[in-house]
Amino acid sequence: MIKEEFKLDNQLCFRLYTASRLITQAYQPLLSEQGLTYPQYLVLLVLWEKDAQPVNTIAKRLFLETNTVTPLLQRMEKEGILTREKGKKDARQRIVSLTQKGKILQEKLANVPFTVGSAVLCESVTPETTPDLFRMLDGMIAKLSNHVS
Amino acid sequence: MIKEEFKLDNQLCFRLYTASRLITQAYQPLLSEQGLTYPQYLVLLVLWEKDAQPVNTIAKRLFLETNTVTPLLQRMEKEGILTREKGKKDARQRIVSLTQKGKILQEKLANVPFTVGSAVLCESVTPETTPDLFRMLDGMIAKLSNHVS
DNA sequence: ATTGTTTATATCGTTCGCGATGCAAATATA
DNA sequence: TATATTTGCATCGCGAACGATATAAACAAT
Numbered sequence: 001m002i003k004e005e006f007k008l009d010n011q012l013c014f015r016l017y018t019a020s021r022l023i024t025q026a027y028q029p030l031l032s033e034q035g036l037t038y039p040q041y042l043v044l045l046v047l048w049e050k051d052a053q054p055v056n057t058i059a060k061r062l063f064l065e066t067n068t069v070t071p072l073l074q075r076m077e078k079e080g081i082l083t084r085e086k087g088k089k090d091a092r093q094r095i096v097s098l099t100q101k102g103k104i105l106q107e108k109l110a111n112v113p114f115t116v117g118s119a120v121l122c123e124s125v126t127p128e129t130t131p132d133l134f135r136m137l138d139g140m141i142a143k144l145s146n147h148v149s
Numbered sequence: 150m151i152k153e154e155f156k157l158d159n160q161l162c163f164r165l166y167t168a169s170r171l172i173t174q175a176y177q178p179l180l181s182e183q184g185l186t187y188p189q190y191l192v193l194l195v196l197w198e199k200d201a202q203p204v205n206t207i208a209k210r211l212f213l214e215t216n217t218v219t220p221l222l223q224r225m226e227k228e229g230i231l232t233r234e235k236g237k238k239d240a241r242q243r244i245v246s247l248t249q250k251g252k253i254l255q256e257k258l259a260n261v262p263f264t265v266g267s268a269v270l271c272e273s274v275t276p277e278t279t280p281d282l283f284r285m286l287d288g289m290i291a292k293l294s295n296h297v298s
Numbered sequence: 299a300t301t302g303t304t305t306a307t308a309t310c311g312t313t314c315g316c317g318a319t320g321c322a323a324a325t326a327t328a
Numbered sequence: 329t330a331t332a333t334t335t336g337c338a339t340c341g342c343g344a345a346c347g348a349t350a351t352a353a354a355c356a357a358t
Contacts, residue, residue: 005262006255008194008210012269012279013172013187015286018212020165021345022293027162028346038162039314045157056336061157063167068315070338075313092323092336106155113154120161124288130161133285137164139273144171170315177316188344205306217345219308224343241306241353 026119030112034105040076041109043069047082047098048106054093055084063145081105175268179261183254189225190258192218196231196247197255203242204233212294230254 008014024038031041039062046061047053059069073096076082081102087093125133157163173187180190188211195210196202208218222245225231230251236242274282 002198005266006194006197008191008198011194012282013169013176013265014191014194014211015283015290016165016169016172017187017191019286019289019293020162020169022212022290023162023165025346026293037313038166042157042163042166045155045160045163048155049151049157054336055338062163063171064314065316066337067317067339072314074338087336090324090336094337113160116162117154120289120292122288122292124284125292129285132281133161134164135273136278136282137168139271140168140269141164141171143271143274144168144175144268174316186343203306204308213344214346215307216309216347221344223308236306239306239354243307 023116023120026116027112030109030115034108035079036105039064039072040081041112043072043076044081044098044102044105047096047102052095052097054087054095056093058096063141076102172265172269175265176261179258179264183257184228185254188213188217188221189230190261192221192225193230193247193251193254196245196251201244201246203236203244205242207245212290225251 004010027038027041031038036044042062043058046058055066055069055073058073059066062069073082073084073094077084080099082099083097084094085097087095121127153159176187176190180187185193191211192207195207204215204218204222207222208215211218222231222233222243226233229248231248232246233243234246236244270276
């Protein structure tokens with residue numbers, strides 16, 4: 001018999017990995033209407049909160065490396081969603097700013113959070129239980145991201 | 150001011166996406182010692198539980214598409230971890246079986262679940278709270294995977 | 299038996315995610 | 329000021345994920 005700790009049904013990571021992929025799939029049809037992918041949507045969330053940020057700041061906010069974010073931003077620039085301008089104070093930086101098209105996308109995607117939200121709600125995930133879920137995920141993220149840096 | 154539902158800190162999916170990536174990163178150094186990636190490790194978990202399964206069964210167990218799993222299995226076959234033999238009853242199927250090398254990997258990775266487990270435990274994720282976490286993730290996975298299929 | 303449909307995999311192209319590496323600007327140090 | 333180090337970003341290569349498509353075997357219906 002296989003050891004308990006190797007059973008797939010006992011794996012936290014597999015659950016997170018699967019849940020993450022399946023929710024992303026729930027976003028996909030809504031986002032692709034606007035020609036977006038999920039990671040690109042995350043970049044938009046960051047920039048809608050605060051426009052004109054350097055690459056590094058965006059990457060850190062998303063817990064990603066710059067070598068992941070740079071090509072992603074390049075694709076979005078090619079789509080006319082944002083601009084990447086050389087920093088004036090620090091010429092090494094690239095300041096990423098939304099274009100008008102990028103700003104307007106927020107309105108076109110207004111229904112996305114609600115649509116996806118309702119696709120997730122179930123017996124065990126309700127408005128009452130999500131604070132607990134958020135706490136646990138935030139705790140893990142804090143622990144794991146500190147361990148690295 | 151940005152709408153609440155677009156704030157990154159209110160996003161469930163972003164938390165899952167981040168937690169999933171960060172835990173996978175915790176596995177990475179342990180797995181790469183044996184030349185494995187995390188998805189390859191998941192395939193091993195499936196096969197250690199039950200050897201000699203067709204591609205489709207493995208894919209379904211992992212909530213993945215066969216066009217993701219096939220190249221993954223091909224790489225593992227090249228590494229001598231498993232074999233992919235044409236099915237005898239049904240020649241369309243490819244029966245995936247562990248080699249001796251693949252079976253022995255379980256012993257070489259014996260410490261992985263514990264190492265990663267302790268990297269995740271924190272104030273809000275404890276042996277007492279993980280059943281709740283599992284329930285919520287399982288609920289979401291069930292809801293989302295039914296909606297698709 | 300012929301034709302059509304379904305099923306099990308495989309192939310291809312695009313987009314991440316990230317380690318490794320490179321380069322130029324900024325900063326620190328001698 | 330000259331040199332060394334650090335920092336910010338880009339490039340490259342590989343391994344997933346996945347949509348679209350292809351191919352061959354199994355099965356169904358004339």
